[in-house]
Amino acid sequence: MTAFPLPPGSTIGILGGGQLGRMLALAAGRLGFDVAVLDPEAGGPASRVSAYEVVGAYDDPAALAELARLADVVTFEFENVPAAAVEHLTRLGVPVAPGARALAIAQDRVEEKTFLNGAGVATVAFAPADDAEAAREAVAALGAPALMKTRREGYDGKGQKWVEHAAEAAAAFEAVGGKPVILEAPADFVRELSVIAARGRDGEIAVYPMAENHHEKGVLRRSFAPADVSAETAAQAERIAAQILSALDYVGVIGIELFELKGGRLLVNEIAPRVHNTGHWTMDGCEVDQFEQQIRAVAGWPLGPTHAHSRVEMLNLLGQEAEAWAKLAGEPETRIHLYGKREATPGRKMGHVNRLRPL
Amino acid sequence: MTAFPLPPGSTIGILGGGQLGRMLALAAGRLGFDVAVLDPEAGGPASRVSAYEVVGAYDDPAALAELARLADVVTFEFENVPAAAVEHLTRLGVPVAPGARALAIAQDRVEEKTFLNGAGVATVAFAPADDAEAAREAVAALGAPALMKTRREGYDGKGQKWVEHAAEAAAAFEAVGGKPVILEAPADFVRELSVIAARGRDGEIAVYPMAENHHEKGVLRRSFAPADVSAETAAQAERIAAQILSALDYVGVIGIELFELKGGRLLVNEIAPRVHNTGHWTMDGCEVDQFEQQIRAVAGWPLGPTHAHSRVEMLNLLGQEAEAWAKLAGEPETRIHLYGKREATPGRKMGHVNRLRPL
Numbered sequence: 263m264t265a266f267p268l269p270p271g272s273t274i275g276i277l278g279g280g281q282l283g284r285m286l287a288l289a290a291g292r293l294g295f296d297v298a299v300l301d302p303e304a305g306g307p308a309s310r311v312s313a314y315e316v317v318g319a320y321d322d323p324a325a326l327a328e329l330a331r332l333a334d335v336v337t338f339e340f341e342n343v344p345a346a347a348v349e350h351l352t353r354l355g356v357p358v359a360p361g362a363r364a365l366a367i368a369q370d371r372v373e374e375k376t377f378l379n380g381a382g383v384a385t386v387a388f389a390p391a392d393d394a395e396a397a398r399e400a401v402a403a404l405g406a407p408a409l410m411k412t413r414r415e416g417y418d419g420k421g422q423k424w425v426e427h428a429a430e431a432a433a434a435f436e437a438v439g440g441k442p443v444i445l446e447a448p449a450d451f452v453r454e455l456s457v458i459a460a461r462g463r464d465g466e467i468a469v470y471p472m473a474e475n476h477h478e479k480g481v482l483r484r485s486f487a488p489a490d491v492s493a494e495t496a497a498q499a500e501r502i503a504a505q506i507l508s509a510l511d512y513v514g515v516i517g518i519e520l521f522e523l524k525g526g527r528l529l530v531n532e533i534a535p536r537v538h539n540t541g542h543w544t545m546d547g548c549e550v551d552q553f554e555q556q557i558r559a560v561a562g563w564p565l566g567p568t569h570a571h572s573r574v575e576m577l578n579l580l581g582q583e584a585e586a587w588a589k590l591a592g593e594p595e596t597r598i599h600l601y602g603k604r605e606a607t608p609g610r611k612m613g614h615v616n617r618l619r620p621l
Numbered sequence: 622m623t624a625f626p627l628p629p630g631s632t633i634g635i636l637g638g639g640q641l642g643r644m645l646a647l648a649a650g651r652l653g654f655d656v657a658v659l660d661p662e663a664g665g666p667a668s669r670v671s672a673y674e675v676v677g678a679y680d681d682p683a684a685l686a687e688l689a690r691l692a693d694v695v696t697f698e699f700e701n702v703p704a705a706a707v708e709h710l711t712r713l714g715v716p717v718a719p720g721a722r723a724l725a726i727a728q729d730r731v732e733e734k735t736f737l738n739g740a741g742v743a744t745v746a747f748a749p750a751d752d753a754e755a756a757r758e759a760v761a762a763l764g765a766p767a768l769m770k771t772r773r774e775g776y777d778g779k780g781q782k783w784v785e786h787a788a789e790a791a792a793a794f795e796a797v798g799g800k801p802v803i804l805e806a807p808a809d810f811v812r813e814l815s816v817i818a819a820r821g822r823d824g825e826i827a828v829y830p831m832a833e834n835h836h837e838k839g840v841l842r843r844s845f846a847p848a849d850v851s852a853e854t855a856a857q858a859e860r861i862a863a864q865i866l867s868a869l870d871y872v873g874v875i876g877i878e879l880f881e882l883k884g885g886r887l888l889v890n891e892i893a894p895r896v897h898n899t900g901h902w903t904m905d906g907c908e909v910d911q912f913e914q915q916i917r918a919v920a921g922w923p924l925g926p927t928h929a930h931s932r933v934e935m936l937n938l939l940g941q942e943a944e945a946w947a948k949l950a951g952e953p954e955t956r957i958h959l960y961g962k963r964e965a966t967p968g969r970k971m972g973h974v975n976r977l978r979p980l
Contacts, residue, residue: 571930
């Protein structure tokens with residue numbers, strides 16, 4: 263049985279070997295931990311900065327057994343890890359954080375919003391639909407337009423479609439894949455914000471300053487942090503984060519995407535049970551960034567401070583934009599982070615820059 | 622032939638796999654580079670956060686050939702790499718930075734001081750001695766007391782002895798090993814300072830704010846940075862750094878240890894052609910730390926900014942002191958860095974903390 267706090271020299275297992283895993287591994291390395299990465303592909307961004315690499319599917323029992331042998335605790339870099347993998351690791355005696363419940367909720371948009379409302383956190387109105395006729399009825403009940411999303415596995419705007427009239431619902435249902443969906447009422451928001459928060463094994467909660475986020479084609483383009491928000495809005499976000507983290511008995515970092523309505527009320531758009539793209543600004547704006555915070559939380563360490571020491575504009579480098587690395591590296595106010603990905607396919611997240619200004 | 626600037630995805634080779642190599646590897650990882658570490662021992666601090674590990678002696682032709690096959694450029698984490706290894710790699714077509722000349726100078730205290738004086742940089746008075754009788758004559762000429770040091774391979778106060786009278790010189794010569802030595806006149810210094818500087822492949826020079834350093838038993842205990850120095854002292858240190866870097870046609874980060882005399886004049890005590898323990902404060906006090914700066918320099922990237930955003934007290938964690946990690950991790954002003962070393966033998970550098978205060 264793993265005892266916490268986990269001493270340096272222990273091994274942190276990570277399910278998923280992309281850029282989030284890489285930045286987690288670099289943070290773990292600073293604290294003296296070893297890292298073991300399980301990913302279906304060999305030689306990915308995270309494994310190339312880690313002590314151990316396990317290549318296999320997330321539901322491959324042999325790969326999971328190998329990870330369990332290597333790791334003292336396991337976390338994940340993305341929310342589409344099969345719940346069965348987490349249960350399997352738990353049965354093998356390795357604690358996994360955040361837990362299976364947070365994962366299950368984040369994997370299903372209906373479960374997610376149902377959980378949030380149950381925890382006293384507001385979202386847009388929504389209705390589930392398992393077939394085309396149910397989708398038509400849901401749009402009729404919510405009112406058009408409504409946003410249709412697949413219940414599971416959508417990300418970065420994929421698997422989404424606006425339904426302008428109830429009569430279009432059946433066609434939209436087929437267009438997004440003919441699988442169970444959620445219909446969401448539109449949020450009349452003035453801007454998109456997010457809050458990154460963490461909860462330790464002792465229940466301690468730490469919340470970073472909020473970020474204001476700008477998306478293009480469903481993909482995060484820029485974040486500005488600390489966002490220019492009122493003290494009341496910041497307090498509202500902190501309450502929301504605390505309600506969610508406590509209701510889930512959560513351990514680790516969570517990303518909470520928010521809609522700010524006219525008048526300042528916040529609705530939760532979605533939650534991600536992991537380090538989050540809108541928290542990349544913390545790498546250069548805070549003393550302890552979201553990656554070290556996640557390692558601290560899952561290792562049972564005290565959480566670090568979350569205040570900002572600089573104002574940051576975070577810009578994602580998508581596809582060939584990362585080819586501007588030489589120019590970006592020469593800008594004095596720009597800190598550059600590159601993920602070591604081999605192929606710059608269009609829209610792929612290749613890196614990001616944090617541009618700093620005094621607070 | 623390697624073309625500079627080196628694109629992300631290239632591999633940085635590092636000779637030496639200790640904590641300095643580890644922190645270099647973590648910095649290289651942030652910029653999207655892979656790292657290959659050559660070290661005589663397997664599984665050391667640096668290789669556990671690196672994509673490639675080559676195990677072999679620094680003068681093993683097979684190991685050097687393997688490193689040359691993997692790496693696009695090679696650097697080193699300590700100055701006692703054999704000059705022949707650097708020459709061998711260069712013959713194999715891999716650029717090594719900083720170059721063989723900086724390494725040769727740093728490996729021999731007589732060469733070092735001779736070079737410094739030749740570059741117009743002041744040191745204490747000194748004299749070489751290859752045998753016991755020459756040592757006696759040197760002490761007589763310099764005046765007692767004089768500090769005897771082995772010409773080569775001393776570090777952290779090892780291989781040093783104060784000679785109080787010329788008559789004791791012969792015994793001291795045998796006591797430090799019976800090998801060629803240097804005799805140094807005492808420096809009547811008021812404190813020990815250091816300056817970390819870097820030079821890029823284009824000749825650009827960047828200098829960090831100075832640190833004030835406190836040693837115990839020859840080992841660095843604490844650094845305070847930015848040091849409380851006058852503008853004239855800071856300018857003097859910048860001139861010294863520029864003279865040394867330019868005279869060596871240097872590429873990379875250099876650590877320059879200084880004595881501050883009454884009245885403010887600076888003498889150079891020694892130079893280290895690498896990232897330096899007195900520069901660890903930059904990890905939490907500056908936007909671009911000395912490790913990223915070294916990677917930028919050897920990769921031919923533009924150098925990063927060097928100003929401090931926080932005041933830092935750096936404390937080395939020696940031996941079992943690192944066992945206080947849980948307490949240290951809970952101090953809000955303390956950033957903790959651990960090196961992943963397995964055995965905490967007495968006095969071994971296991972990690973360091975940077976304690977932050979506003980500027």
